[in-house]
Amino acid sequence: MCPDRMAGDYIGYVESLRHRYPNLRRFCDIEGASNVKNKEETSRVVVIEIRENGISQKGFDSADDLERYMQGPPSGSEPCKHRVYVLEGTAPAYLQVLGRRLRMDPFVFAEQLMRGGTRKEQAATLPSQHGLERCFSMQYVEARVFPDGRLNTLGACCLYRDRKIWATKINSKFDEVAKVHRIASFWSRKEANGAFNGLILVDPPVGQFIKIGKAAEKEIRPCQSSLYQGGYVDISPFPCALDLDRDWESQPGPTRESLFDDILFYWNHMDRFPNLHSSILESPAGFFDGASFFLKSIIAANWMQFLVYFDEIIDRLEYSLARADINALDGVENHLVDVTHWHRRCWKSCEQVEHAIHALQPQQRSSPTAGSAFTGIDDFVYIHRKLCALTERCQRLSLSLTHVISVIQSRQASEEAHSLKILTLLGMLFVPLTFLSGIFSMSGDFLPGERSFWIYIVVSIPAVIMVFLVVFSNQVAQFLKLREKPRKSLLNVRLTARPPMFAQGEAKDAEKG
Template sequence: MMSDESAAQLTREKPTYIDAVNALTDRFPILFYVSDFVKRHIGQPAYPVRAAVLGFTEGKVRKIDFGGKGRESSYNKLHAYLSSTSSDCQYRLYIIEDLDAAFIELLGAYLNVDGTVFGSQIRDTHFSGGWEHGHQPQLPSFQDPRASFTLRYYEARYFDDGSLPDFSASVRTSGNLSRRILLGKGRRNKFSGNVGLLRTRNYDGQIGLIRRNASFWSRVETNGSWNGTILVDPPVQGIIRNSPSGPLVTHVPSYSYQGGYRDFTKWPASLDSVLPNIRGPHRISLFDDISYYWTEVATSAEISLALTNPYNSTLFLRNIIASTWMNTNEYIQAILSELETKLWEIERMISPELSHAEKDSYMDDFTIALNEVNTMRRRLTWFINEMKVNCEALGTSADLPDRSKQSGDFVAIYDRLVSYQNWAERLMNVITTSVNLMEMEKSLADSKSLARLTVLGFFFIPLSFSATIFSMGGEFLVGQSKFWIYFAVSVPLTFLVFALAFGKWRIWWNDLMFRVIKTKRE
């Protein structure tokens, strides 16, 4: 039996991949996410991880699926393949759906995958608020998309559960890599029963944006062969929401927004040969869609390009992510459009014929709309930053005026996001102005009522003051001989109060006009 000292010596001589990651964390702080991910999942039940390899040969791509129904089964099959890889295929692309510690160790040990790629795939926060660990974007001059990159994107899905808006701040997808779902604020429920209800499926708190990552790594050997790895998120199988008893995992049916991303392949030249066997991307699993495009759709020219450079093996990954962003942009545009239609009701809202209850209802509508615009504006700031990081990761720049030589898809998406943010900013200003108009109209109505009370007070105060002085007793009572003295005193006193008030107002007004004229002259 090996002693503890011998075991420690062996560990020092042959450290595991995870040991190497821990040792390099000070040099690469992002590796903290890998170490933390491994520690958090120790002793916890792991979700199945799917694995496959695409073998590229001239004119053909062959897929070997290692399964994913059982974690041990897919792990053992992939381990056996890596242990006995033949030289028949020189170009391999491994696709991994979800992650766990065993697969990180396996891929790292056999392929020596850059650990920062795992860290980038695990991290899904918009910003790092802590002082210890973070992930500052790498300088553009040091980015090499031919070696590795991580793309960030958002998948829009409709969740068939009306209670989800109540959990909008704490909903995540299930899986080893749990992703946050950005939902609305329960808008449909808040608008119910109000004047000017927005009746649209777009303006709905049940549509969520899932924060996604997809990572690529490759290494070209001295003989020209290469190995590549693509890490993708799993599809939505369940959602996790907080409850008093702890995190609760439930299955909620979900559907791609507007059917998912638009297929980017060309219309078939002949329908006779494809109609009986029409297939298409499922738009559920990025793992399956990448495999489908390479094995069923890819042309000989596209396969030949992949043989020359592993970066070209990410062609369909990049196309799918860009198309998914376009689908998400449709949702963003629909939300902003529906919010803008509220402005059509401004004339009605400031009508003096409306009751106070109707005005308050309109105010509630616009307050909620203002909150939604601000939420979208804040999220668009995140989206723009992440799209800029995507462009830099792919070796492009969203800020270059000459984009003829750049990858146009992601730059075009960046431009759309910037235009949506400008739209949200303008819309926010218009809605704020509309709310101020409604408040001003209500204030004018209140001022008119106060003015009436003031006029009545000018009459009431002198009359009541005179009555108090004379106490209205004895000969001053109504019908007595000296009752006329009450009017002889009250009427001049009323005019005197008016004169004093008007004089004070006139002095204030003249002083104000003098200062205004003096300011203009200066």
């Protein structure tokens, strides 16, 4: 990126690059000058100033306040060594200031603006293109409960950037728990004076309204929701020393409703994490890993919450298979559809976590960027391993359901063949009777109850027997062969039991001896 060009209109400069970089088109469509809807969009931004003796936070009410701060930060008693900006949402006014002042790579914003849960508009770049910058973009899932059947459609999304809300179906019924797609990004760079600047991008909360429908037909509906099982587990380490004799007050925790507020909460309680402050000040890798530590940990905790829900779903599907009616083909096929959906969802989650692991791996180009103690890779490696195990469970369950469907279909085919055989026998019985009555015009005195009806019976019985013999000729021949075999075997036994004539003569000569 050219610093001189970015000194003016940052978004305008990015728009001029859309022909060189097709993956910037979504950024230009949303944040460009032609989109009037986003001009009134608001965001929240806070800067975290990291000093030798601690940290401080400063919020901004408008993009102009942020512009004045970044143009000439106030000088305090102790100089600020590093800064981390936290931005909720992607209002164009704030992106304009941050992108221009920090000379940011627009691909970071393009990743954050990616919609849905697909990689259709992913801003794919090579690691060597980032230069001295280090950044990552992570996708994760937030499990939320929509009670009383308020979410009964598959086409739901958030108001912000149409983030997908995946409703869950179990046995063709919508479950109360849904998966909300989320994206969070982090960017950092070392400046010429040795200081570091960082930026954390997060999505706003789900809110009380969602979109329902397809494409242009979407309508906004009120829809209350809550976090699944109260949200993720607190990422703060449990205290090693417990003093049970003193009276403990209730310790505050994160709200878990807004990632922006949760990150600021943990920055305010940085004393719960020993050595984190010193690690941020030590080296470039320490700043990258430490400044993004809370973001990574919260994302990993949300993934763990998703694993709990996913494991519960697989248990329910396995239990449904064990209790399923072996004759109910429709029910088993619905189970297979559910398992296939979850297998795809889990495989996609494995891909997203694997992408996060790759982004967090320390750079090997120089020793100062080696990983620190706060990389967070181990958490994502564990999550990836658990997701792979759940994927295998889905695959085994899918194979079991396929075998059950094969058994049901075989049984149905056998029952249909048996029914067809019965219909054939009935036809073989009545067709000759109808044929004879039609050929010989056996009506009047030959009808049932008349004096000559016995003639019709005498003529029809041989015809019916003849038809059955012709149809079952192979079975009759096989039956006669089976009757013939015992007679032959009995004759062979009698012949082998009788001694030959020359043997009897030799016995008499031996007696006369």
